[in-house]
Amino acid sequence: MSGSVDLVKKGQLAYLYLNNPEKKNAISAEMWEQLAARAAEVSADQDVRATVLRGYGTSAFAAGADISQFESRRSASSRGSNYDDLTESAIAAVKAIPVPVIALVHGFCLGGAVSLALACDLRFASHDASFAIPAARLGISYPTPAIGRLVAQIGASNAKYLLFSAKRIDAQSAKEMHLIDKIFRQEELDLQTDKFVDLLIENAPLSLKAAKYIIDQNVIEESKRDIDKIHSAARSCFESEDYKEGVRAFMESRKPAFQGK
Numbered sequence: 245m246s247g248s249v250d251l252v253k254k255g256q257l258a259y260l261y262l263n264n265p266e267k268k269n270a271i272s273a274e275m276w277e278q279l280a281a282r283a284a285e286v287s288a289d290q291d292v293r294a295t296v297l298r299g300y301g302t303s304a305f306a307a308g309a310d311i312s313q314f315e316s317r318r319s320a321s322s323r324g325s326n327y328d329d330l331t332e333s334a335i336a337a338v339k340a341i342p343v344p345v346i347a348l349v350h351g352f353c354l355g356g357a358v359s360l361a362l363a364c365d366l367r368f369a370s371h372d373a374s375f376a377i378p379a380a381r382l383g384i385s386y387p388t389p390a391i392g393r394l395v396a397q398i399g400a401s402n403a404k405y406l407l408f409s410a411k412r413i414d415a416q417s418a419k420e421m422h423l424i425d426k427i428f429r430q431e432e433l434d435l436q437t438d439k440f441v442d443l444l445i446e447n448a449p450l451s452l453k454a455a456k457y458i459i460d461q462n463v464i465e466e467s468k469r470d471i472d473k474i475h476s477a478a479r480s481c482f483e484s485e486d487y488k489e490g491v492r493a494f495m496e497s498r499k500p501a502f503q504g505k
């Protein structure tokens with residue numbers, strides 16, 4: 245069994261499940277491929293207003309890439325980089341989802357799963373979640389773009405701490421180094437995440453998309469930013485029906501009904 249990545253829609257919310265519970269949701273090559281495809285489906289679905297990426301069950305978000313495939317698929321350096329292309333394509337597809345994406349982390353979040361969680365906009369974890377990047381226990385190099393994103397998120401010394409030690413850290417330490425954003429009790433995590441995404445779904449979709457796009461552009465090198473697209477993302481809000489609706493609803497003291505137009 246090489247596991248699967250499942251897309252489940254609940255109203256305007258899309259759930260992406262890493263589904264390989266016998267292996268703590270370790271992500272096989274087939275799953276990285278499926279993740280890229282499912283994420284592209286989410287991006288193309290105009291109804292979706294928010295996405296939650298999680299592991300199946302509560303024992304793991306994912307225990308990293310499926311190590312049992314490394315000898316056949318990640319051995320020599322060229323094949324190693326092919327494997328990293330596969331993981332990077334999936335991560336790029338998740339990053340390209342235009343609506344907010346929340347990583348919901350129960351249990352283990354290890355290796356490539358940390359990189360995947362960082363591709364999401366926010367990370368909510370259970371109090372008993374644990375995080376590690378055990379590349380140095382396997383004798384591999386964590387993919388260069390993944391190291392870049394890690395450093396951008398948690399800083400060079402925290403990244404060195406994780407990569408040098410390969411040590412597992414708890415949710416509180418992960419929050420202190422800004423690897424995750426919120427911690428909830430294990431039994432509360434699903435409910436609190438649902439409550440948060442319900443809030444997002446009520447907000448103006450174009451405002452959320454513009455905020456995501458503009459923030460993401462701000463964390464990349466200035467020379468690589470698409471200034472025209474940044475302006476048009478902001479302009480699309482001011483030119484929208486939803487802007488009129490938002491102001492009208494405020495004046496009429498009622499909840500706005502946004503259409504994403």
Ligand code: COA
Pocket residue numbers: 266267268270271307308309310311312352354355356378379
């Ligand atoms: N790849 C392949 N199989 C994995 C896996 C991975 N990344 N992580 C866990 N599994 C498998 C185990 O081999 C085991 O299989 P088995 O039942 O056939 O023996 C099963 O999942 C359950 O794992 P187990 O180790 O028995 O559970 P545990 O609770 O004692 O420990 C982990 C869980 C996640 C701490 C431990 O499995 C582990 O360290 N996994 C490797 C993590 C890693 O190095 N990830 C980085 C990859 S780049």
